[in-house]
Amino acid sequence: MKKYTYTEKKDTRSGFGAGMAELGKSHPNVMALCADLVASLKLDAFIKENPDRFVQCGIAEANMIGVAAGLAIAGYVPYATTFANFGSGRVYDQIRQSVAYSGANVKIAVSHAGLTLGEDGATHQILEDLAMMRSMPEMTVINPCDYNQTKAATIALADHVGPAYLRFGRPVVPVFTDPNQEFVIGKAWMVNEGKDVTIVATGHLVWEAIQAGEILEQEGIDAEIINIHTIKPLDEEAILKSVEKTGCMVNAEEHQLNGGLGDAVCQLLSRKRPTPVEMVGVDNSFGESGTPAQLMEKYGLNAAAIVEKVKQVIARK
């Protein structure tokens, strides 16, 4: 098992803020919009350097999406930012008509996704957003795993023409990816090569998958771990190539089992290479208040849960 270590923990949203600060310098057409959550989205640095390219929209997300579409029509590259809950479900129709169907080059960049939002509870813990965005034609969907990857994804999206949904989170988590990584949209990252099982993970679950890989190694199981940061378009080739070798798969995501990465992978496998799969995710349930670690344990979204599913799926081979 390839060794992954970290020296610090940071929140992925700070990676977004750092990426925006860089774009402020490098991309004069990039704009930031926010719906009264500037501090949460870590936009302070961007705003300080580029006050004229920031649009405070107030608590009016539907209008914010439309304003972003209007700016995009004029040739700007707007990043419309808020919490994932309010940047997906609340404004689904605005994104669908004014952005995706209209081919407007708008980036929906959202924080506080999933259970790890923590104490605020289920009203804010969106676990359905990947399903919504993945089902929308022409939408690119990205869920990076740590600070460095989020920063790289934020920067990469500025040169990608087309609507995109970039999802990140609130808690501090290990920073374990290369700070100078090249982020290629739609290209999976091979975290660890192995032969007994494929673990496909996205977002905060990637670090958990690495932890799971280390536990499994001690038990003699050689896990291949793939980071799918781009849920759509899915890197089909990487997944098919891996299961050809391992013959079984576990996928892991901080999202409902319905409609997320797991569903995307299962759809691919059932059509192109039927393979036993077990899934780690939230099973048709809302979240609740608690610390991120408590919630991830209670809802079965941690390394221990991945290990258990790996054993189940290997038994089905």
Added chain:
Amino acid sequence: MKVEELKTTAAQVRRDIVRMVHGCQSGHPGGSLGCTDLVTALYFHEMKIDESKGADGFLNFSREAKGEDLFFLSNGHISPLFYSVLARRGYFDIKEMATFRKINSRLQGHPATHEHLPGIRIASGSLGQGLSVANGAAYAKKLRKEDRIVYVLMGDGEQQEGQIWEAAQFAPHYKLDNLVAIVDWNKQQIDGSTDKVMDNRDLKAKYEAFGWLTVDLLDGNDMQQVLDALAAAKALLGKGQPVVILMKTEMGAGVDFMMHTHKWHGTAPNDEQLAAALAQLPETLGDY
């Protein structure tokens, strides 16, 4: 264009609308006819657009609209009006109107950019979104210090959408005094009169309370009054506030049996009704 020429053009646009809706036996003639005079005046008189033409003889169309005035249709269901005006203005062949709402057409039921029809900058149809998009476009023109105007047309039933009021507070906050919104105040919507379905009450007072300057257009089906209202709106621009024209129209204007009722909001005429409608609408520029 002079007022008489505009009336001539509007008459042909009305014929196009009725014929398009008849041709596919679906669509929304009522609001289209009611807003015909305004949209004709905008495209043939008021707006500054790029007049250059491509090798195909049609107007060059840039989605970005740098240096141009631009128009968004928020109440997208009056698409036949939009298509007729765009074709008659020279963005595409008038013959293409025959494909309205039919399979493999660029003239979708509601306006769309997806098929790359020249003249369309945003999809609309799901109501309440156009004012927000116009906000963004007007904001962009301010950023670029472009002294041009963004127009957006909305329905009055559409004023019931919450997003309209999110957008209505944005434009004055950012002093978008290059934005002219028009509300088609025909007092009709699909289920009946707006008063009965969901009373808009005093739209003028509402917009004023939100920080807009208002222009009353008492008869939006009188071309001279339309021109006067557009000129009045333009005179109010540049003063730190957006402008809204409250435009009283008659749904179905120009076809007697389609007026004074909401029943022609989304109904197509049959052959007999088409003949009766066309008998009232002179063919001034030649049918498609």
